[in-house]
Amino acid sequence: MTTDRPTWFENPAIRIELWPALGETLLMTVFATAFAIIAGLPLGVWLYMTAKDSLTENAVVYRVVSAVVDIGRSIPFIILMIALIPFARFVTGSALGWQATVVSLTVSAIPFYARLVEASLREVATGKIEAVQMMGAGNWQLVRQVLVPEALPGLVSGATVTAVALVSYTAMAGAVGGGGLGALAISYGYQRYQTDTMLACIVLLVACVALLQLLGDLLARTVDHRA
Amino acid sequence: MIELTELRKEFAGVTALDGITLSVAEGEIHGIVGRSGAGKSTLIRCLTGLERSTSGSASIDGVDITALSGARLRESRRSIGMVFQHANLLDSRTALENVEHPLQVAGMKRAERRSRALELLDLVGLTDRADNHPAQLSGGQQQRVGIARALASEPKILLCDEPTSALDTQTTGQILGLIASLRDRLGITVLIITHEMSVVREICDAATLLENGAVTQTGSLSAILADPGSPLAKDLVPLPHVPHDPDRFTLEVALAGTPLTTVFDLAARAGAPIASVESGTLETIGGSQVGRLRITCTDLRTRDDLETALRSGGIHVEAAA
Numbered sequence: 001m002t003t004d005r006p007t008w009f010e011n012p013a014i015r016i017e018l019w020p021a022l023g024e025t026l027l028m029t030v031f032a033t034a035f036a037i038i039a040g041l042p043l044g045v046w047l048y049m050t051a052k053d054s055l056t057e058n059a060v061v062y063r064v065v066s067a068v069v070d071i072g073r074s075i076p077f078i079i080l081m082i083a084l085i086p087f088a089r090f091v092t093g094s095a096l097g098w099q100a101t102v103v104s105l106t107v108s109a110i111p112f113y114a115r116l117v118e119a120s121l122r123e124v125a126t127g128k129i130e131a132v133q134m135m136g137a138g139n140w141q142l143v144r145q146v147l148v149p150e151a152l153p154g155l156v157s158g159a160t161v162t163a164v165a166l167v168s169y170t171a172m173a174g175a176v177g178g179g180g181l182g183a184l185a186i187s188y189g190y191q192r193y194q195t196d197t198m199l200a201c202i203v204l205l206v207a208c209v210a211l212l213q214l215l216g217d218l219l220a221r222t223v224d225h226r227a
Numbered sequence: 228m229i230e231l232t233e234l235r236k237e238f239a240g241v242t243a244l245d246g247i248t249l250s251v252a253e254g255e256i257h258g259i260v261g262r263s264g265a266g267k268s269t270l271i272r273c274l275t276g277l278e279r280s281t282s283g284s285a286s287i288d289g290v291d292i293t294a295l296s297g298a299r300l301r302e303s304r305r306s307i308g309m310v311f312q313h314a315n316l317l318d319s320r321t322a323l324e325n326v327e328h329p330l331q332v333a334g335m336k337r338a339e340r341r342s343r344a345l346e347l348l349d350l351v352g353l354t355d356r357a358d359n360h361p362a363q364l365s366g367g368q369q370q371r372v373g374i375a376r377a378l379a380s381e382p383k384i385l386l387c388d389e390p391t392s393a394l395d396t397q398t399t400g401q402i403l404g405l406i407a408s409l410r411d412r413l414g415i416t417v418l419i420i421t422h423e424m425s426v427v428r429e430i431c432d433a434a435t436l437l438e439n440g441a442v443t444q445t446g447s448l449s450a451i452l453a454d455p456g457s458p459l460a461k462d463l464v465p466l467p468h469v470p471h472d473p474d475r476f477t478l479e480v481a482l483a484g485t486p487l488t489t490v491f492d493l494a495a496r497a498g499a500p501i502a503s504v505e506s507g508t509l510e511t512i513g514g515s516q517v518g519r520l521r522i523t524c525t526d527l528r529t530r531d532d533l534e535t536a537l538r539s540g541g542i543h544v545e546a547a548a
Contacts, residue, residue, distance in 0.1 A: 130277055131315040135329040135380070136301040145328070149319035225360040226318045 005194075013188040013197045018181075022204050024098040025180035028170045029208070031102045033163040036109035040162075041155070043069070043110065044117020045143055051118070055129075055139050072111035077169050080108050081176060098170075101178035105166055113162045120154030121147050153224035160216025167208050181205055228253040228384060228416040229274070234283035234293075236269050236440075243269040245440040246283065251433070256410055256417040258427040260462070261437035267420045270437070271388050274418075275307060276300045288383055305333060308377030308415075312389040314369040316361040322372045323348060323357040329379040347375040351405060367398035374405060384416040385409070391426060399423075403430045424462050428510075434459060452517045455481025455543040464519045469505040469547075475523045476530050477505065477547035478537075482518045485542055490520070497536035499529030521547055 009015055047069070049055050050062040075083075081104040088103040089095045124147055132146045148155070174182025181201045189198025229251040236244040244266050251257040261267050272278035274285045276292050284291045290303055316325045326347050330340035348354050351371040361369050370390060377385060387406065391399040407430045410417055419426060427434045427448070435445040436459045444451065444459045451459045466479065480490060487509065494501045502525045509518035524533060537544045 125315070127311055127313060127315040128317055131309065131311060131376075132317075132328065132332070133277065134275060134304050134307065134309040135332040136305040137332045138298075138301060141332055145331070146317060150317055152319060223319075226362050 007196045008200075011194065011196055013184065013192075013194060014200050017184055017188075018197075018200055018204070021179065021181045021184040021201070022208075025167065025170050025182070025205070025208060028098050028102050028105060028173075028178070028180055029163055029166045029212070032105035032109055032166050032170075033159060035102070035106040036113045036162055036166075037159055039106070039110045040113030041117055041148075043114035044121065045147070047114060047118040048121040048147070049139070049143075051122075055142065069111040069114055072108065073115070075108075077104075077108050078172055078176065080104055081173060081178075096177040098179035101170065101173040101180070105169055105173065108169065109162050109166055112165065113158060116158030116161065117151075117155060120151040120158055123154055124150045153220045153226070156216060156220040156223060160213060160220070163212045163216065164209050167205060167212065171205060181208075228255070228288060229257075229418060230284075230286045231270075231274070232284045232286075234270070234273060234285055235281045236266075236273055236278065237281045243440050244273065244280070247437075247440075247442055249435055249442060249445060251416060251418055253416050254410065254414050255432045256407065256419065256430050258431035258434040259418065259420045259437060260422065260424065260427055260434060260459070263422060265437040266440040267422075267437055268388060269440075271386055271418070271420050275304065275309065275386065305329070305380045306382050306384070308380070308382035308385045310370070310373050310377050310385065310387040310390045312392050314361070314366075314373035316369055316372055316376070318361055321358050321360055322353060322364065325361070325372055326375045326379055329376060333380060344375075344379065347378055348372070350378070350409075351375045365398075366394050367401060370394065370398075370402055371405065374402075374409070378409070378413075378415075382415070384418065387417065387419045389420055389422070392421070392423065399426075400429070406430060424465075428463055436462075453483045455483055455517075455519065456545060460517075461519075464508050464510070464517055466508060466519045466521055467506045469521055472523070474527075475502065475525050476527055477521055477523045478530075478534065479545050479547045480520045480522055480537060481543040482509075482516070482520070483543070484516060485540070486516070487518065487520075489540055490522070490537065490542060493536045493540045493542070494522075494524075494533055497529070497532045499524055499526065499533035499536070 047062065047065055050058040084104040084107060085095045088100040091103050092099040094100050128150060129142060129146055132142060137145065170178065170180045171182030171185065174180055174186050181204055185198050185201035188194045189201060231247050231249040234244055234247040247270060259267050259270065269278060273280040274292060276295065280293050285293050287307060292303060295303055320328065323344050326344040327340045330343060345354065345357065348357055351374055353368060353371055356364060356368060364372065391402050394402060403426060406417060409415060419431065431448060433447045434451060436443045444457055451457060452463065454460055491501060501522045503523055505521040505523055507518060507520040534544050
């Protein structure tokens, strides 16, 4: 343990590496959240539509999709990430770095967000759906014009929860070669006993979470016309 | 315009509709009354295909809805306007966008449907609220937007499922007035499901009483009131209860178009003067004077003479309950 090394802003780990690491964490979170929404939304709609007493009830499809989603959600992220190394390499050309981490983050966030989507859609009152069915709307129109717009505040909140969860997952990914603040915290803060680096990483992670939550709440309020 | 024939609906062994046969004429405002659980909502849901009936048919303008599915069912629904108890407007849309919605579903161009929706909002008197979301409107205003929305696709019939049950008395009056004026202006056929007799009294031309999933009485309001002993007539013209007194006898007298004074004249001529009118209701429903009275006489021996005299005068008489 050295005590005469430069600390805080003289510490090269902080001065040189902290900001790129923050950038990587934000990129990973933004990309993984975006991909999770793109894939999780239709998956959640599918779950909702095939559930019991729903518009296109299908017990077999529901049970299969449900099982896949639950398996995806129950595998610990760190295990999932290691298991997905070949897939990440196939997609991004490398098993290391933030780009590779986005792949496994996305895979783990999709089922998570899909369940949140399903729950939000269930909150839409049946009466609204029936009112629009009475206009002669088909299922696709119901999804586009009733379910998604009416559930939008919940869908936005779900996306926020997903993004915040992903921030902590990016930190975990740092342990197995992913980039970002987590990697910095582990390699300098933990393995080299640099308390200043560790603290700097934690402060920035907390700031990321707070910022995401703030933006998410703001957006949810903007799209919410219920009150 | 609406024809139900032997319509049955069973839910897992429970009979919700037990062979309903009913017809509603074009341009008529028809009320379906009954307690909760009588099958009123199931009936309207079978009529719109939101619920599949077990057997029988339900046709609107000659098309049997129960035989349709998929695209043809959706197509036929466009000729039905539906108003719900809670307006069921979409919170994500403004009042104007909600009224536009049926036209959007039907594929009408934006500019065209916007001007049509504005006309409809004008029809229900809410032009100044066009850009408000439902949460910013009162219950009565929401229901008016709901009615405008139901009319957007120019339906031939308007189905109303407890349209005023969530509203206060004054707002109820406004909504019923609006429905009646729409019928007069557009010639639309209206079917109203309700548990409130006041709704029937106020705007219906005909009514049907549903009990345990079966029709117990149906007919035009004038025909119902001409049969004062019938269950619907009693509900339409309710009479407060009076305590029993062994020294007197009490009769329930129902009038349908007969002047009140006739009762007293007939009683006096039969030598059985009426001691008092214990309770009574008189009002004009569907253009004719109708009412029910509970009268008492002190001389028990004159009872038979009085009943005969009143009946001969075309007045419905029965012993008070």
